[in-house]
Amino acid sequence: MVKPGTHVAVDAKGLSLAFREAFRCHPAGVAIVTADPGTGPIALTVSSLISVSAEPPLVALSLSQRSSTAGALMSAETVVIHLARFSDLELAQLAATSGADRFGPDVAWERLPTGEPRYTAIGTWFRARLRGTLPLEGATLVAAELLDGAVAPSGERPESDSLVYLDRRWHRLGAPDSADG
Template sequence: MELRDCPADGTELRRAFGCFPSGVTAVCAIIDGEPVGMAASSFTPVSIDPPLASICVQNTSTTWPRLRNQPRLGLSVLAEDHTEAAISLSRKVGDRFAGVSWAELPSGGVFVDGASAWWDCRVYAEVGAGDHTIVLLEICALGAAPSTPPLVFHGSRFRRLAMVMEERNEDH
C-alpha cells in the first residue's frame, strides 16, 4: 500500500471516495405547487433515539436553499431500477422530475414511486463541513420495501447489488 499526499485539486481524493459504495437517495418537497428535489449519495443513518439520518449537500447547491426551509421533506432510497430517476434528479438545469414517477404526502414531502425505503423528515440541524453542509434530518414517518434492492453508486457509476450465496458447512 502506498500513501500519497492529498493533492490540492481533489482528484485523487474523489477517486478514493469513489471506492466506497453508497446508496442513492432523493430529497424532495412540493414548493409553490411543483416538485423540487435533488439526488444525494451521501445518506447515512445517524440515530434511533431520536430518529435521525443525514445527507451532505454541496455549499454551491441552488436546490438546497429552496428545500431547507420546507416544513417536511421526502427522502427516498432509490431502487435498482431508478437509474434514470437518479440521473434526472442530479441535473443542474431542466425539469428534474421529467420521467420520474412520484407521490406527494399531505405534509408536502415528495417520494419517488417504487423506492426501497422512504422517510417523511424535517430539518433537525445543519453543520458546516468544508465545501459541504451536513444536514441532520429528523424522521417523522417512514415506510420500507426491504425486498426492493437499492441503487448503488460506486466508482462514479450507478450499479446493482449482486446476491452472494454462502455455502453452509453442516458439520460444525
C-alpha cells in the same frame, strides 16, 4: 492513479487529490430527497445520506454549495428521503440532472397529505423534519429526524437489488457474495 499494492503517504498538498481518489473507490448508496419549500416540488439525488442514530431515528446528508437545488431544500421544514434501488436508476439520474423537470408528466409522484412530493415508484421512503445544519467550506451538513414512511420488503427479486454509486458509475448489487455483519 495509485499502483495496486503500493501505499502512498499523502502530504497536505496531495490531500485533495488523495481524497478524490479514495472516495472514488468508496461505494455509496443512493437516495433522492424531495421537498416543497413553498415554491413547488424539488428533488435532488444524494449519495451522502448516512444513518446517525436509531432512537430517535436521525439521518444526515451533505448538500453542496455548488448545487442549485440544495439551498431550496434546506429552506423546507420537512423533506421526503427515498432510498433508491437499482430499479429506480432513471429517477436517480433525473434528480441529479441540473435544470431537468424532475416532476414532469412522465414522472410518477404524488403529494403526501402533509404536502411533500413523493416519488410513488420508490418503495422505501421516509418523511423527515430538518433538525439542524452545520455549514462548512463548500457544503452544509444537514441532520433530519424521520417522522414516518414506508419500507419495501427486501428479497431476491431483481427490483430489490441495491443501487450503488462507485467510480462515477451506477452499479447493481444483488444478494450473492454477502457476509454476516
